[in-house]
Amino acid sequence: MSESPLLIEDTGAVRRITVNRPDKLNALNLATLDALAEAFEAAGRDDAVRAVVLTGAGAKAFVAGADIAEMNTLTPVQGRDFSQRGQRMMRAVETLSKPVVAMVNGFALGGGLELAMCCHLRVAADTAKVGQPEVNLGLIPGFGGTQRLLRLAGRAATLELCLVGAPIDANRARELGIVNRVVPAAELETETMKLAQQLAASAPLAMRGVLDCVNFGGECSIEEGLAYETAQFGLMFSTTDMREGTGAFLERRKPAFTGS
Ligand code: COA
Numbered sequence: 493m494s495e496s497p498l499l500i501e502d503t504g505a506v507r508r509i510t511v512n513r514p515d516k517l518n519a520l521n522l523a524t525l526d527a528l529a530e531a532f533e534a535a536g537r538d539d540a541v542r543a544v545v546l547t548g549a550g551a552k553a554f555v556a557g558a559d560i561a562e563m564n565t566l567t568p569v570q571g572r573d574f575s576q577r578g579q580r581m582m583r584a585v586e587t588l589s590k591p592v593v594a595m596v597n598g599f600a601l602g603g604g605l606e607l608a609m610c611c612h613l614r615v616a617a618d619t620a621k622v623g624q625p626e627v628n629l630g631l632i633p634g635f636g637g638t639q640r641l642l643r644l645a646g647r648a649a650t651l652e653l654c655l656v657g658a659p660i661d662a663n664r665a666r667e668l669g670i671v672n673r674v675v676p677a678a679e680l681e682t683e684t685m686k687l688a689q690q691l692a693a694s695a696p697l698a699m700r701g702v703l704d705c706v707n708f709g710g711e712c713s714i715e716e717g718l719a720y721e722t723a724q725f726g727l728m729f730s731t732t733d734m735r736e737g738t739g740a741f742l743e744r745r746k747p748a749f750t751g752s
Contacts, residue, residue, distance in 0.1 A: 519558065522562065587707055590700065633654060
């Protein structure tokens with residue numbers, strides 16, 4: 493059996509998934525796309541996992557893109573399948589019912605930025621660089637880059653990144669809304685894990701409610717989105733966690749959420 497392209501480890505309720513091909517700057521080949529799809533499905537199924545951190549092995553790259561060597565020989569039909577496989581996996585990450593934080597430790601280029609963008613939050617090292625350089629290869633983004641970047645950072649930033657193809661640094665990415673937080677590289681792991689632990693300690697059904705509302709609301713009219721939010725809000729009153737959270741506030745103590 494060939495070695496897994498991922499490392500998976502749990503710290504409390506936080507699952508850390510690391511793309512582990514550092515000699516190829518963690519480039520996404522087919523085997524890695526499939527392993528990520530399986531890993532996120534497993535994280536979604538496991539009730540003990542309440543938040544996920546996604547990162548790349550080594551100090552240099554989060555993920556430097558889809559695997560260019562593998563793409564070089566693809567036929568048009570295989571190219572379409574490659575795009576669909578990547579898009580399906582990333583959509584599954586985006587619609588996961590628990591929060592996923594991308595820990596962007598270096599280059600997040602092409603498929604790497606696309607992977608970071610399907611996560612719910614992005615914390616970047618100040619040394620990280622992100623971009624959609626596919627045009628330099630005679631290609632365009634194929635794992636949702638044109639669509640997620642448009643929704644995340646707007647038309648001007650999307651056209652600049654995708655047409656010019658030059659990477660930008662982490663602080664510029666934060667200004668454009670592409671990453672949420674930029675921290676010194678030496679503090680990336682501590683800060684990201686702190687954030688993930690905070691999310692993992694929150695009420696799981698409330699996390700899920702927010703994720704569902706944002707995923708659904710981003711794709712429909714304001715009226716439909718508001719109606720959906722109301723329905724989700726009402727649903728929260730059926731949870732033990734809502735009684736616990738409001739009760740703990742009134743009793744001036746820390747809540748203990750169970751996900752029920
Ligand atoms: N696919 C496949 N292999 C990749 C890769 C990718 N997207 N990105 C890097 N690698 C490989 C290199 O081929 C090299 O492998 P080798 O040592 O077997 O030759 C190894 O990773 C190290 O990369 P290298 O280019 O030597 O590092 P660098 O420090 O000189 O440059 C980058 C770093 C990120 C600027 C450069 O690797 C790069 O431009 N990568 C491609 C980025 C890209 O276009 N991504 C979008 C793909 S659609």
